[in-house]
Amino acid sequence: MKKKIVILGGGYGGLITSRKLEKLLKxxxxxxxxxxxxxxxxxxxxxxxxxAGTASDDKITLHIPELLKTNKITFKKATVDTVDFNQQQVHLENGEKVNYDYLLLSLGYEVDTFGIPGVEENAFKIRSFRSTKAIYNHMLHQFEAYQSDKDPSRLTFVVAGAGFTGVEMIGELVEAIPGLCKKFDVPINKTRIINIEASESVLPGFDKKAIDFTTDYVQKHGVELMTSTKIMECSPTSLTLSDGTDLPARTLIWSGGVRGNRLLEKLDLPVEKSRVKVDSYLRVQGKENVFCIGDAARFMKNDTEALPPTAQVAIQQAEVCGPNLIAAIRGESLKTFEYHHKGTVASIGNTAAVGNVFGIKISGLFAALMKQVVEARYLFVLGGPMLVIKQFSKLQKPYQVFASQNK
Ligand SMILES: Cc1cc2nc3c(=O)[nH]c(=O)nc-3n(C[C@H](O)[C@H](O)[C@H](O)COP(=O)(O)OP(=O)(O)OC[C@H]3O[C@@H](n4cnc5c(N)ncnc54)[C@H](O)[C@@H]3O)c2cc1C
Structure with a gap:
């Protein structure tokens, strides 16, 4: 009888594994x-x-059935409710049950708000396409409402966290806000972009050159950096900061940290620090027929440290997990996973970035181009050269709109 493989989650890990299976399965x-x-x-x-509205929706989202090139994989649009590991069955929210012989958990990340009062209810999160689209729609609404009530809190845009994602968000706001000011006929000096970070500097963990470049760049573009500052509470219209200040602001974009998908904690799995503990073959510890990769997985790179939740890790794990799933159904031996760090590049808008690639520190326009190369490589792995051309031809559209509005 044909073995059943079920993959939960069509993010970086789940999709690249699917593409591997399409290529390698007979x-x-x-x-x-x-x-x-x-x-x-x-x-x-x-x-x-x-x-920030700086890219069109069809540049960020790809239709999964179109990405799957063969009939070896059946795609099902559904939300996973739970997994019965004894019955080897996935339960979906629509009541359907799907049997498996081998299961891959690649359910990704969730935003961690650390229990700070009001943040869960009032802050916007960069968690999914929908949650992020809500930020842009909210910003449009704030600009529109400002025209009648002139309430400055409407035009105060706060990003919490100056780590990788926070800096990337700030960079996009710097590019988007002038365009929105033109669109709604609001003077740019009525807007504020504020970045609040608990550590002493932006990009904690990056080298000094990257930190200095980013600090100079965002400050030159009018961003107010509040480092060594914590958000203590958030309401729909204001924030309370650790120095006791009340900051009137109706937009808080939270990028304070991520954690594993909460669903994993509901399941009978070895979870540590919100992620599922896996062995060197990417199998869930103690479950030979269940694999877990990407942000959902806790893969130890040494005795004390786990690999970080990044797309780079998820993709590399998928490239091993696909062949391992096939080896498992064929009764062959599995390969151990080894991570090779190729570098990190954080964008600050479309024309600047910082990071290192293969150990070389880069910043500015060249780094921004490298970031595009990284994105292109992912599209290439996913759908070959045609997908790269298709997606990159969509790149300029929104920037042209904003650029012409900026004049
Ligand atoms: C703004 C931003 C910038 C980033 N930049 C970088 C970068 O430059 N480099 C880098 O390496 N990493 C970056 N990352 C991190 C990277 O995006 C993640 O590490 C990566 O997405 C993890 O892949 P994954 O497959 O584990 O999970 P995801 O890509 O999160 O995929 C999980 C999938 O599971 C689905 N899912 C979740 N729950 C359910 C359910 N109950 N039922 C059905 N489906 C479900 C989700 O809809 C999603 O499609 C960035 C993240 C963000 C937010």
Whole structure:
């Protein structure tokens, strides 16, 4: 009988694994089902652009059935409710049950608000395409409402966290806000972009050159940096800061940190620090037929440190997990996973970035181009050269709109 492989989550990990299975499985060797909440895959590493409205929706989302090139994989749009590991069954929210012989958990991340009062209810999150689109729609509404009530809190845009995602979000706001001011006929000096960070500097963990470049760049573009500052509370119209100040602001974009998908904690799994503990073959510890990769997985790179939740890790794990799933159904030996760090590049808008690639520190326009190369490589792995051309031809559209409004 054909073995059943079920993949939960169509993000970086789930999709690249699916593409691997399409390439490597023989016809009729296995029945593979990919289950994802939506029928589109969102490019999570570019979600900040959706939040600021600097990229069109079809640049950030890709239709999953179109990405699957063969009939070896069945796609199912559904939300996973739970998994019965004894019965080897996935339960979906629509009441359907899907049987598996081998299961892959690639359910990704959630935003961590650390229990700070009001943040969960009032802050905007860069979590999914929908949650990020809500930021842009809210900003449009604030500009519109400002025209009649002139309330300055409407034009105060706060990003919490100056880590990787926070800086990327700030960079997009710097590009988007002048365009919105033109559109709604609001003087730019009525707007504020504020970045609040608990650590002493932006990009904690990056080298000094990257920190200095980013600090100079955002400050030159009018961003108010509040480092060594914590948000203590958030209401729909204001924030309370650690120095006791009340900051009137109706837009808080929270990028204070991520955690594993909360669903994983409901399941009978070895979870540590909100992520599922996996062995060197990417199998869930103690479960030989269940694999877990990406942000959902806690893969130890040494005795004390786990790999970070990044797309780079998820993609590399998927490239090993696909062949390992096939080896498992064929009764062959599995490969151990080894991570090779190729670098990190954080964008600050469309024309600047900072980071290091293969150990070389880069910043400015060249780094921004490298970021595009990284994005292009992912599209290439996912859908070959045609997908790269298709998606990159969509790139300029929104910037042209904003550029012409800026004149
Ligand atoms: C703004 C931003 C910028 C980033 N930039 C970078 C970068 O430059 N480089 C880098 O390496 N990493 C970056 N990251 C991190 C990277 O996006 C994640 O590490 C990556 O998305 C993890 O891939 P994944 O497959 O584990 O999960 P995801 O890509 O999160 O995919 C999980 C999938 O599971 C689906 N899902 C979740 N719950 C359910 C359910 N109950 N039922 C059905 N489906 C479900 C989701 O809809 C989603 O499609 C960035 C993240 C953000 C937010």
């Amino acid at each position: 016809d009729n060797e296995a029945e593979v089902t990919l289950i994802n909440k939506h029928e589109y895959h969102y490019i999570a590493t570019q979600l900040h652009k959706t939040g």
